[in-house]
Amino acid sequence: xxxxxxxxxxxxxxxxxxxxxxxxxxxxxxxxxxxxxxxxxxxxxxxxxxxxxxxxxxxxxxxxxxxxxxxxxxxxxxxxxxxxxxxxxxxxxxxxxxxxxxxxxxxxxxxxxxxxxxxxxxxxxxxxxxxxxxxxxxxxxxxxxxxxxxxxxxxxxxxxxxxxxxxxxxxxxxxxxxxxxxxxxxxxxxxxxxxxxxxxxxxxxxxxxxxxxxxxxxxxxxxxxxxxxxxxxxxxxxxxxxxxxxxxxxxxxxxxxxxxxxxxxxxxxxxxxxxx
Amino acid sequence: xxxxxxxxxxxxxxxxxxxxxxxxxxxxxxxxxxxxxxxxxxxxxxxxxxxxxxxxxxxxxxxxxxxxxxxxxxxxxxxxxxxxxxxxxxxxxxxxxxxxxxxxxxxxxxxxxxxxxxxxxxxxxxxxxxxxxxxxxxxxxxxxxxxxxxxxxxxxxxxxxxxxxxxxxxxxxxxxxxxxxxxxxxxxxxxxxxxxxxxxxxxxxxxxxxxxxxxxxxxxxxxxxxxxxxxxxxxxxxxxxxxxxxxxxxxxxxxxxxxxxxxx
Ligand SMILES: Nc1ncnc2c1ncn2[C@@H]1O[C@H](COP(=O)(O)OP(=O)(O)OP(=O)(O)O)[C@@H](O)[C@H]1O
Ligand SMILES: [Mg+2]
Numbered sequence: 188x189x190x191x192x193x194x195x196x197x198x199x200x201x202x203x204x205x206x207x208x209x210x211x212x213x214x215x216x217x218x219x220x221x222x223x224x225x226x227x228x229x230x231x232x233x234x235x236x237x238x239x240x241x242x243x244x245x246x247x248x249x250x251x252x253x254x255x256x257x258x259x260x261x262x263x264x265x266x267x268x269x270x271x272x273x274x275x276x277x278x279x280x281x282x283x284x285x286x287x288x289x290x291x292x293x294x295x296x297x298x299x300x301x302x303x304x305x306x307x308x309x310x311x312x313x314x315x316x317x318x319x320x321x322x323x324x325x326x327x328x329x330x331x332x333x334x335x336x337x338x339x340x341x342x343x344x345x346x347x348x349x350x351x352x353x354x355x356x357x358x359x360x361x362x363x364x365x366x367x368x369x370x371x372x373x374x375x376x377x378x379x380x381x382x383x384x385x386x387x388x389x390x391x392x393x394x395x396x397x398x399x400x401x402x403x404x405x406x407x408x409x410x411x412x413x414x415x416x417x418x419x420x421x422x423x424x425x426x427x428x429x430x431x432x433x434x435x436x437x438x439x440x441x442x443x444x445x446x447x448x449x450x451x452x453x454x455x456x457x458x459x460x461x462x463x
Numbered sequence: 464x465x466x467x468x469x470x471x472x473x474x475x476x477x478x479x480x481x482x483x484x485x486x487x488x489x490x491x492x493x494x495x496x497x498x499x500x501x502x503x504x505x506x507x508x509x510x511x512x513x514x515x516x517x518x519x520x521x522x523x524x525x526x527x528x529x530x531x532x533x534x535x536x537x538x539x540x541x542x543x544x545x546x547x548x549x550x551x552x553x554x555x556x557x558x559x560x561x562x563x564x565x566x567x568x569x570x571x572x573x574x575x576x577x578x579x580x581x582x583x584x585x586x587x588x589x590x591x592x593x594x595x596x597x598x599x600x601x602x603x604x605x606x607x608x609x610x611x612x613x614x615x616x617x618x619x620x621x622x623x624x625x626x627x628x629x630x631x632x633x634x635x636x637x638x639x640x641x642x643x644x645x646x647x648x649x650x651x652x653x654x655x656x657x658x659x660x661x662x663x664x665x666x667x668x669x670x671x672x673x674x675x676x677x678x679x680x681x682x683x684x685x686x687x688x689x690x691x692x693x694x695x696x697x698x699x700x701x702x703x704x705x706x707x708x709x710x711x712x713x714x715x716x717x718x719x720x721x722x723x724x725x726x727x
Contacts, residue, residue: 192476245687274688274689277681279681282682282685283685285596285597285629287596287597287598291597294699295686295689295691296689296702299688299690299692299694299696301697304699307698347690426538
């Protein structure tokens, strides 16, 4: 599919869960591009996971459409090609494990692609190393902690070598070091041209994105670069989150009459302003 | 690990010859045994087979305690089977109480039928405890592949079987937890009053099924997301391979099981 545009385009996407009266997503339009990191923010129940599922066609829109790497997710015959291109890490990894060892769990995707054992071996070892979990390769997934399971799920997704990686809060249960590891991994993948869609409740993770998408009750309440969206304390508080420390300092300063002007997300930006 | 920590029917990742055996051989063996268990007519045949099976299982060093514990979960079914047979089969009356009477044929039917149920549970538990669900699914897919030419939806069958297999331990585990939780709230599952017991069990069953169906849905979606299509085009990191020795042992075991039928 290399002649097709390398993006996932949601066009006026509306989705209602069966038996529900209110749509979980309403008129969502956004382009997720390959080689970019897009963060999705929103309160609990705002539709983030629903959007994630729509992007690789695990659920299909009631209205509007999703084109994943040029393929319409509503066309059933596109399903397997789309799944190969767009890998997903689910929000709840614990009920999603099939392998009896971590190694086999990670191998499951490549095995389904019909690759040779040698190629599978290479991909599994690589994915385990990238996720930093070579040491638990032989453990049983059920015996792992939730954080470890999340890392296994990340490894399982990247072993598919997809064009897009959808991560639904894949860092939510990780310690600081593992979270940094996963974000570094995302950055490396992005470097190699993989598009990252990262759903998160951590503002500092969204702050390093190329684009931020904010969902509110199933609608897009804002998209844009993080500086523009996340340096507005009111908007951030509306998300049920605390603004980043530097943003709060800038807010305090503004209340004292020292307007910082530009977007302040990091201590460095604050420092630059104070020197100016 | 003590027997109590292990969910019944759950795959045990232990290094036993039975674990290493090719899943296809195990499937053939279990199917052959199931057929034999139904062909055996007398208590002696069933008893000899049970002894054979237990000796073989013990020899493979598969932890026997959790396997045997699976029988605990079906005792109610076995008891009902036994009683229905014993009381309702016509024959020479051995003992009676009011309108109820136990006949000799009834008693022997009851014993053989109960033994069959117990043996089936034992066989299936040994299979699922010694074989990873994915190996079982792939083994099944490989054995059933010829049926695809007869338009049998093999991939769909293996998908359903593998998801079910992955969930049996979960269901049993959930029930055990919920029963405990309900007992802590004063439910009485040990009550002699069968109506009381049923009344206490129903509210436990509903949440179990809701949770299990929900989880099964999640799992099916996750497998779908990783391009699982029932295993049609799957390759393996560790490809399945049937060894010579294990084939000989399987043939030997099945032959012995058949011999029991004709010798006794
Ligand atoms: N399987 C389902 N059936 C019916 N409604 C659902 C289902 N899953 C989610 N919903 C509803 O759809 C809406 C969006 O849910 P979604 O899971 O996408 O939210 P989310 O933004 O991912 O939340 P969270 O931050 O808690 O993960 C919610 O109102 C939720 O109740
Ligand atoms: Mg969610």
